[in-house]
Amino acid sequence: MGKIQRSFKTINRLFIKYLMNKINSLSIEIGSEAEVGHLVSQDDLASNLGDIDDRYPKVFATCKMIALMEIAASRVFKEHLDAHECTVGIDINVNHLSATPIGSNVKARARLINISNNIFTFKVQVFDQSGLIGEGTHKRSIVDIERIEKGALRKINL
Numbered sequence: 001m002g003k004i005q006r007s008f009k010t011i012n013r014l015f016i017k018y019l020m021n022k023i024n025s026l027s028i029e030i031g032s033e034a035e036v037g038h039l040v041s042q043d044d045l046a047s048n049l050g051d052i053d054d055r056y057p058k059v060f061a062t063c064k065m066i067a068l069m070e071i072a073a074s075r076v077f078k079e080h081l082d083a084h085e086c087t088v089g090i091d092i093n094v095n096h097l098s099a100t101p102i103g104s105n106v107k108a109r110a111r112l113i114n115i116s117n118n119i120f121t122f123k124v125q126v127f128d129q130s131g132l133i134g135e136g137t138h139k140r141s142i143v144d145i146e147r148i149e150k151g152a153l154r155k156i157n158l
Contacts, residue, residue, distance in 0.1 A: 027080060030113065030115065031111065032076050032112045033109060033110065033112070034076045034109075034110055035072055035109045035110075037105060037106070037107045038068055038108075039105055040060050040104045040105075042102060044060055044064040044102075045057075045058050045059060045060065045061060046058070046059055046060070048061070049063070058101070059099040059100055060104070060133070062096045065106075065134045069092070069110060069124035069126060070092070070140075072108040072110035073089075073138050074140065076110060076112055084145055085145065086142075086143060087120070087140040087143070088140060088141055089139070090140065091137075091138065092124075092138045094124065095136055096133065097132060097133055097134055097135065098130065098132070098133040099133075100133055104129060105129065106126055106128050110122040110124045110138065118141045119139050119140075120140045120142075121137060121138070121139050122140070123135075124136055124137065124138045
């Protein structure tokens with residue numbers, strides 16, 4: 001094994017040790033919640049997705065609903081992370097139950113239901129004025145921002 005590979009493995013091991021210490025020291029508890037509200041605009045409609053030949057209805061797009069779920073879950077960590085850290089989504093399993101028109105107020109709610117190592121599982125829901133429009137589970141992990149951005153940039157230098 002080369003010197004660079006050994007150095008990388010050492011750095012990786014140290015980062016994992018740091019991360020596990022961080023997770024053990026977090027004051028986030030099962031049941032912690034966050035919400036985010038949003039007014040559905042033209043930019044949020046399914047009809048704006050795809051190419052000009054694609055046909056979708058003028059209703060709140062599933063991908064926008066999922067984005068709100070992710071934002072709500074990430075806000076649970078807002079007061080608990082260092083400046084160089086954030087959380088990233090690693091898994092999502094949701095159902096979009098009901099169409100929502102432009103101009104509606106929607107609210108996403110995320111409640112922490114499980115913590116396993118560096119995997120935080122949330123129950124996520126989105127509501128409009130008529131009730132529940134989407135629900136499911138979402139998993140997030142704490143990452144070092146610089147580290148994940150450098151890793152992503154390595155892909156373009158292959």
